[in-house]
Amino acid sequence: MSRPVYAFLGPEGTFTEAALRQVVSPDDGDYRPVGSVITALAQVRAGEAQFAVVPIENSVEGGVTATLDDIAGDEGLQIVREVLVPISFVLVGRTEMDLEEITSVSTHSHGWAQVRNWAAKHLPNAEFIPASSTAAGARGLLDPETHYQAAVCSPLVAEQVGLPVLAQAIEDTAGAVTRFVVVSQPGPIGEPTGSDKTTVVVPLPEDRPGALMEILDQFSTRGINLSRIESRPTGAGLGSYFFSIDLEGHLAEERVSAALAALYRLIPGVRFLGSYPRADQRRYQVPEHTTDAAYHSGQAWVTELLGRSGT
Amino acid sequence: MSRPVYAFLGPEGTFTEAALRQVVSPDDGDYRPVGSVITALAQVRAGEAQFAVVPIENSVEGGVTATLDDIAGDEGLQIVREVLVPISFVLVGRTEMDLEEITSVSTHSHGWAQVRNWAAKHLPNAEFIPASSTAAGARGLLDPETHYQAAVCSPLVAEQVGLPVLAQAIEDTAGAVTRFVVVSQPGPIGEPTGSDKTTVVVPLPEDRPGALMEILDQFSTRGINLSRIESRPTGAGLGSYFFSIDLEGHLAEERVSAALAALYRLIPGVRFLGSYPRADQRRYQVPEHTTDAAYHSGQAWVTELLGRSGT
Amino acid sequence: MSRPVYAFLGPEGTFTEAALRQVVSPDDGDYRPVGSVITALAQVRAGEAQFAVVPIENSVEGGVTATLDDIAGDEGLQIVREVLVPISFVLVGRTEMDLEEITSVSTHSHGWAQVRNWAAKHLPNAEFIPASSTAAGARGLLDPETHYQAAVCSPLVAEQVGLPVLAQAIEDTAGAVTRFVVVSQPGPIGEPTGSDKTTVVVPLPEDRPGALMEILDQFSTRGINLSRIESRPTGAGLGSYFFSIDLEGHLAEERVSAALAALYRLIPGVRFLGSYPRADQRRYQVPEHTTDAAYHSGQAWVTELLGRSGT
């Protein structure tokens, strides 16, 4: 009997693998590291993997645009779960050495962005050498040909690679978190848990005052909070955007299905990308007039009026 | 076989009778003049009359508060039709006489309000004597004991009473119209005609900025125009209001039933008083995203998402 | 030295006189009873009276349309003060008699409206005879020719007229209040007191969804509560309205002057009818972001940006 395949942004040791470990143990799932977010998602679309685990948002760096743009492109994928991974970085060296001696340091540009200030202060003489991943940057130190002396990576990679740690917790912003999503082909949506998110993609209809407000109004008028809103270019030119939105609630909840049906009326190009449990299990307050019970009583009233007969 | 009874604000000859004539011929309905709007409506509530025909709004004087307040008081009545009657007034006298000679003139205070400016100019010496109806004021002239010499009434009353017309078309505002409604006990609602009105009563929930806007937003966000909005005191104190609202559309139309269900969620005290054809048969423009077809496609999309199964 | 003239809806003993007594003592003002609200206001316009005291709203019967329509008609008048008068009614008779014996009872139609239910229960045999004022109805009983036996009037009139009181506190709604306004020609506006009202008249620009919302939004977006909103026909036909609005605040407060300037931009026909102290001296909560201090700091920021020079 075959285990489901989980494609993820490799190589081993990345934060994405840390996310994947929260989703499924290596005993129950087949871990498949791939070279890019795009490849991971393509394997799911093609049925070569059952799931992909990809980063979607970082609390410091913002949205992961490759993920946002790829999953927004069609309705061929569905988010089924989210996972949060705390982000911390260490500096590893080929050997023990003083920080001042370091003249070049490698890591992925996203990683570099998160230690920029620390590096400006503690690595005054170091040039940044971009790597295709933080793990690749670290592993590069094992190659004697490599001309940089240090790398920024996760504690897990440092441990796996076995290189000396020159400094730890070097991230500029303590408490940084990256949010990953688990993606599959479209299928049945899980049951509401009372603490869910729904992800939608909404192309902004035209370049006019109030278009975005009209979209947001569909949520706020129904008491639906947005936990993420990200604008992305459609590629059709400056000023042409779509919005990637996470809202609090599940499609099977009345206020959410009403808001989505309303959005569809306004913007038929809206895309539903999934309803799934919140990783933090935080419960949200629903205004009394937009609970499922309120919706049912409003609908019952109208139904009764429409059906009544004479006395 | 008994004809249905139509209670209306009498006596004969009033504008209300003119409205009733548009609704049913005396051959097919039993005309029953009563002394007040309240009585007419009470007879319908009690089942003593099948219908009441009562004025609800005048294009010059505004809402007829007795009607508005009475039908708003509970859900025991339903508006099934509206009728428009053009309003014109004549001055009748006991005998032919010069206008300057007139020292007192009688009519209903609503009638008086509509000829006030004309009277100030042409009846400089006349005191106003209130009557219980314009017809009663005119008929009073037939009584030799009456101490006023003239009355303001409708052309129909003048004709029925047979008194000399001293001046005609004396209304201050040409083209005035009174709108009447035909009221029955609650029962089945007629089919949508594509040119309908719906009347609702909405208590204003509390004395705070935005409460009224929240109500109106339920209509405007769904592209529903309001053809009448009237504030009335609830009687509970200054600042406590309800709104009597006519909106364009029929309860059986999706955007209207959605708006009413939403209102009910916000304000469970909302009352539905009927959906009925417009007297002027004017058609309204519904924004494309709030047509029934748009609602159905939005609901179909959500239903399909909720029902889909894996591949 | 002449005392200012106060025109009011007479005759003596009416609730309007009770309002006037709160405004100025007979020693300091010349009380001038006139036959109608229209006449009182016309005397002020003409400079024949310095002030008029007229009813504008009743907690049970709603707006006094003659007042609303007349003061809304142009910018020739200004409200300088409001007065609240509790409304209670008594039944007086020509002689002591049983209520069942009464076959006709007189009063002003507004007064009748406020005792309708009581009368239906306790005066089963009485016909209603309209009078031009509650005081006139009562005084009519002193005339032996009068063919009605009882009248509904204020306790003050009953006392002045000296007729036997057959029943007291007969109003259907306990605690009813009528609100009067003191009106002068336009002039300087009093200082803000921290508990003020501002009255404006806003013609509804066109018959379209959202027009009223656009008006109300100017207030709610600035945290301004409305204490009264009354729709009135313009006389130009059904569906053509203006709104008479009382808002909480004084024109000299930034959020109010900003809202009014914004209304003027949208609807140049808007009319300002006065800023004056609330009779109940109730203070209102202003959201922190719309206090005068907040306005000043926002303007100061922009001014500083516009004025800054290079470094």
Place this chain on the structure above:
Amino acid sequence: MSRPVYAFLGPEGTFTEAALRQVVSPDDGDYRPVGSVITALAQVRAGEAQFAVVPIENSVEGGVTATLDDIAGDEGLQIVREVLVPISFVLVGRTEMDLEEITSVSTHSHGWAQVRNWAAKHLPNAEFIPASSTAAGARGLLDPETHYQAAVCSPLVAEQVGLPVLAQAIEDTAGAVTRFVVVSQPGPIGEPTGSDKTTVVVPLPEDRPGALMEILDQFSTRGINLSRIESRPTGAGLGSYFFSIDLEGHLAEERVSAALAALYRLIPGVRFLGSYPRADQRRYQVPEHTTDAAYHSGQAWVTELLGRSGT
């Protein structure tokens, strides 16, 4: 006499230099290539350069987060101009060779993102080697030690470097444009031209329904269109955002200064980053009720009311 220094993201030949050429000729400005957007901006803050030219937005890739985050961080910089540069890419090789032979190709990750699909199709065997800039990737080919065979860069770099062009116009999206801004220290704002943009940074006050709407309402209610809206994390945790917004109009226009003052009242942390001419000189339609003339007439009306004296 010294020419002003323009810091820009080097090395020579980048699209940023192409932008700079539109701003000032090398005869009139001192071109100073630096290693990063951050460094360019830091030199302006420190007074070491008078101007920085940095990319802020790409029509395909979206916002340039390093620029957005850095200039949003305080009020130490001001945008004084924008420049648009069409983006096209070529593939250069160390020597003429077949595309299939290429096993590794270098460029900046942003450049790679824009040719991803072309590369997937035409460079089936190539691994991506990240470079610190597209120019650096190309120049690397001149170094015999470099282990990649090709690079993606701009036509200008290809020309400057003198390497064979293996393929041109290889960008996935034709017509792509990058928008650059010219930044200085805060100082006087240029005059309105009738076709301007204003850039502001607005921290989202709290995680609640409607907070973003409240912000946007300040613009839409004043008829101000947004040409760009970008959400960015504040770094304080998932769900904590600020918005970088370009709006159509100039601070010296009444509707813009009113909107900004209102924003300041709501969110004192709002930052103004400049008003400057649009690069495309497109003119925008201002609703009649929010023109400067409309603002002036509304203010004049209120001022007249406040200043009037008695008659």
